[in-house]
Amino acid sequence: MDVLLSGQLLFAALITGALYALIALGLNLVYGTMRLLNVAHGDLVMIGAYVAFWGLTLFGLSPVVGLVLAAAAGALLGWLTYLGLFRRLLASPQLMRRLEGNSLLLFFGISVILQNLASLAFTASARGYQFMDQVYRFGDVALTGNRIFVLVVAVAICAAVYLLLRFHVFGLAIKALIERRDAALIVGVDIDRVQLAAICLGFAIAAIAGVLVSTTEQISPFMGFPFTISAFVVIILGGLGNISAGLVAGLLLGVLEVYGVALTSAAYRSVLIYGVFIAILLVRPQGLLGRGSVVR
Amino acid sequence: MIRSLALPILFGLAGLVLPFTGSSYLIGVGFALCCSIALVQSWTVLSAMTGYVSLGHAVFYGLGAYVVALSWGALPMPVGLLLAGGVAGVFALLVGMPVLRVRGPYFVILTFGLAELVKYLVIILESELGSFSRLMFGAPDLGVLYAIAFALAAIATAGALLIRRSRLGRGLLALRENEEAAETVGVPVVRLKLVAFALSAVIPGVVGGLAAMRTTYFEPMQAFDPTVSFTIVTMAVVGGSDDARGPLLGAAFFTILSEVLWARLPQVYMVVLGLLLILFVLFIPRGLAGIFAGRPGKAA
Amino acid sequence: MNRRHLIAGAVLAAASFGLGGGAAWAADPVRIGFSIAKTGLFADAAPSQLNAYELWREQVNAAGGLDVAGTKRPVEFVQYDDQSNPGQAVRIYEKLITDDKVDLILAPWGTPHHFALAPVLEKYKFPMVGNSAASAQLRDIKPGYIWFPTSAIPDKIAPELVAMMKANKVTSVAILSSVLPFSKEIKTFLLPALKKEGIEVKVNEEYPPTTKDMTAMLTAVKKAKPDATIALSYPSDSVLFAKQAKEIGIESQFDFVLVGPTMDFYQKVVGASANNIVTVGHWSPYRADWTKAKPFYDAYVKKFNEIPDHLDSALAYISCEILQQAVAKAGLDKEKLREVISTTTFDTINGPVKFQGVENVATPTAFLQVQGDKIELVWPASIATAAYRPKTSW
Secondary structure: OHHHHOHHHHHHHHHHHHHHHHHHHHHHHHHHHHOOOOOOHHHHHHHHHHHHHHHHHHHOOOHHHHHHHHHHHHHHHHHHHHHHHHHHHHHOHHHHOOHHHHHHHHHHHHHHHHHHHHHHHHOOOOEOOOOOOOEEEEOOEEEEHHHHHHHHHHHHHHHHHHHHHHHOHHHHHHHHHHHOHHHHHHOOOOHHHHHHHHHHHHHHHHHHHHHHHHHHOOEOOOOOHHHHHHHHHHHHHHOOOOHHHHHHHHHHHHHHHHHHHHHOOHHHHHHHHHHHHHHHHHHOOOOOOOOOOOOO | OHHHHHHHHHHHHHHHHHHHHOOHHHHHHHHHHHHHHHHHHHHHHHHHHHOOOOOOOHHHHHHHHHHHHHHEOOEOHHHHHHHHHHHHHHHHHHHHHHHOOOOHHHHHHHHHHHHHHHHHHHHHHHHHOOOOOEEOOOOOOHHHHHHHHHHHHHHHHHHHHHHHHOHHHHHHHHHHHOHHHHHHOOOOHHHHHHHHHHHHHHHHHHHHHHHHHHHOEEOHHHHOOOHHHHHHHHHHHHHOOOOOHHHHHHHHHHHHHHHHHHHHOOOOHHHHHHHHHHHHHHHOOOHHHHHHHOOOOOOO | OOHHHHHHHHHHHHHOOOOOOOOOOOOOOEEEEEEEOOOOOOOOOOHHHHHHHHHHHHHHHHOOOEEEOOEEEOEEEEEEEOOOOHHHHHHHHHHHHHHOOOOEEOOOOOHHHHHHHHHHHHHHOOOEEOOOOOOHHHHHOOOOOEEEOOOOOHHHHHHHHHHHHHHOOOOEEEEEEEOOHHHHHHHHHHHHHHHHOOOEEEEEEEEOOOOOOOHHHHHHHHHHOOOEEEEEOOHHHHHHHHHHHHHHOOOOOEEEEOOOOOOHHHHHHHHHHHOOOEEEOOOOOOOOOOOOHHHHHHHHHHHHOOOOOOOHHHHHHHHHHHHHHHHHHHOOOHHHHHHHHHHOEEEEOOEEEEEEOOEEOOOOOOEEEEEOOEEEEEEOHHHOOOOOOOOOOO
16 A cells, blocks of 8 residues: 555656657647547557657767657647648548548558658667666655656646747647637638648657657657657647647546556456546546537 | 349359459459458448447457357357357447447548457467467368358448448438437437447458468567557548448459559558558549439538 | 667668669579568567577578588578467468478467467478477477477476476465466466475466556565565566566565567566566577587577577577488488487587477476576576576565
8 A cells, every 4th residue: 555655656657648648749739729639649649659769879969859859749740741741631521521530540541650750760670768867766666767857848848839829929829720710710810821830840749759768768660659659648638629628638648557567466467447538528528627618 | 232242243243253263362362452442341340330430340359269269179260250250249339338338530540440459368368378479270271261252352342332321221220310310210220220330340350360370470569559440440441331332342442453553652651651542532422323323412 | 778779760662672682692592481470569679589580590591501402502491470360370370381382391489379380281291390388288289390499498487487487495485476378377377386396375466468557466465474476477478577567576486487588678678677587498608518509599690680589599599400410311201301400419508409200309498597698597406507696686
């Protein structure tokens, strides 16, 4: 029982949860503004991880610099896919009729392409590096430096994006698009620009998360899919397109994973996560924290 | 009517001739193709006809494989296969009631999550049973497996054709257009959806069982591989799912293309497949069947 | 990894469009087919095997070609991606045998693939020396056209591991096990073996793949203070285990990690934490009487700029050596090959290899330990290259 009360477990839950919240944030922005189901989201995490890895390996750049490079790479990919694919998709009434299904397939195509290009360019072998692997002790809590790094960066970025959406004009436009798409059109929001910004921001966040992941675990071209899944679990928990609820849901998933395992058994980890996920979809599809009106 | 039957008959004849080539390789490709056709046709019964897009058909496939692996040696093979289909169908009936209340993107994600949940439940169950993986000795020869797969593809195609022309099919199409309206005019929406769900589950269950026999090995991570679900949807989009020709064309195109590609361009064929998928979604939204039909119409 | 490698990877695509094999050979090439997972679940594990194949081909061709019962012929590979799918592997081998009509075949990566192929080999009477398969069930396969050089078989790993722990005065253990087949199978044999020797199991936990946090499990291990911690883990959890064991401060001095420590990336990711971790494996470059071992290691490091996986790369290379020596004797006739492989003692980088049925009976089940930048054999004494060291820090 005292395990449950330990600060060690609390921090584990916070770190896991903060990373989930960050990864899901990017997915939620893209879904919220455009109703696109991005199943390539985890592959953007992979791209970010490789940017950090190669930055360090080839040019000796710290993963802190990698954060910026990865964000730029993610935004660039967002820009390319929006101009190349999604502007066309969103402009065609015929394709809009089954937007979710079509976007899912487009992103599936992108996912396959990204994974296999990465595998061709970098080989499929797992790789990795060490960063801030010193263990720091705070009372009876021990934390590895890179895990503190993950926590700090993830929280900072989530907070920054939250504040942007809350107070900045541009963020408000994104928020307007998410909550009242038709109304946003009427009041003269430049939808095209806002959508482009949202997809660039969403992809950049995923790539930043990839840098964080690469500091704590090994990376490979096919590492992305589990991240895609957990991001979907989080945004469903919070309610599709509901940004702030998604952040809370990310933390909740971290708590569920860490404390759920501590209370029952590690063997039940995946069943627990998917079980809660399905129960919520069946009982409250608007999300655990969502207001009924936010979605659809 | 005649036009829509021409293609299935052509496929059927080709399928009947294939074994006489005597080439194991060709029969192997034919087996994979028949399995794909059976899977995609079954999927359309639910997803194309009702608009409830399932990204979780791997669950029926995996359950079928599990049933066959469990009953291996204990039951005769045909009984095991029938049981595989039965279990998949019953499972769909059981979970269908709550699951089919959820719509749109939620349904897509829900079916995916359900397949993953069942995968991890089977892993725990196998662990409790003290099993790590199941080897199946004495599986039937490729020729036998091919014959069964061919029959399944034929049944699934005929079924999809018939259902479209039946009262059930008309009801399903009505609820796809507008579920509330259909309900108001007296279409038994809940029952129809449930029947469609169960029907679309049975044959994938049998196909999963066949696939397990083909590899003579069962392991949950392999059997419930989500790639199966994604591949089904991809083939349906490439072929088009407005009528029963689409799945034939989609499965054939996809199977033959990847067969040609992985032999010729081993390094980049997955990239090419990804690009093709994108091109199809953007430029040929009605799929190959849409090109064949030639007339402009609404998207599936 | 260096920049040269990156560029090499990038031009690989271009090269594969058919520019390869420009050298003019007097004799017809010997075509050797295989499938390998380039995409899917196993894609990141398969290169360790593919690299060994490619190194072998390069060496054979550089030496004038493969000796086919007296005639030297160049080696050419026919390889396809099986997408980590055993069903696909079955189709590929049927194609290789009946359509491409290759002269010889090598094994794909993964236990399920080997099992799926056994009936195909039987049907076409085509011999294949397997490598990466590891399951006690392989003994249930009808002997004939498939052989397994590995000695890392679960029902042997378990009692040997218990014997090694007993010899190092371990009286209690904590077991953390993945639910994937290789881990579960070892655990099935491990629990009774521990009981028999009177070693107490203080923690016994299982976890599914893609687990991202082990804090709760490892906190329980730390509290239980076992003499040994056994992580029956796959590569990604092996990293997680080492990182969090360091964070939480696991104090057991005998720490076993199943799959991962022999791979190149492992030490790069966990650094000094890998030091003194015990893992499974029966090959080391430092065994002086295996005269081919060190040259293989050096050639591999030179070509790929990373260390060979001491389990999978070594096994893959061994299977090539066996095939090479058998072909020198028997030529390409399948029945003669089968006969020779079944009866000959082969001289490999792993010393002598001799099959009885499907199994290699010459190589003992053994354990490796990461010691600084070397990976040494520490058990059993008959082939050890260094003494076992207790793990005193992470």
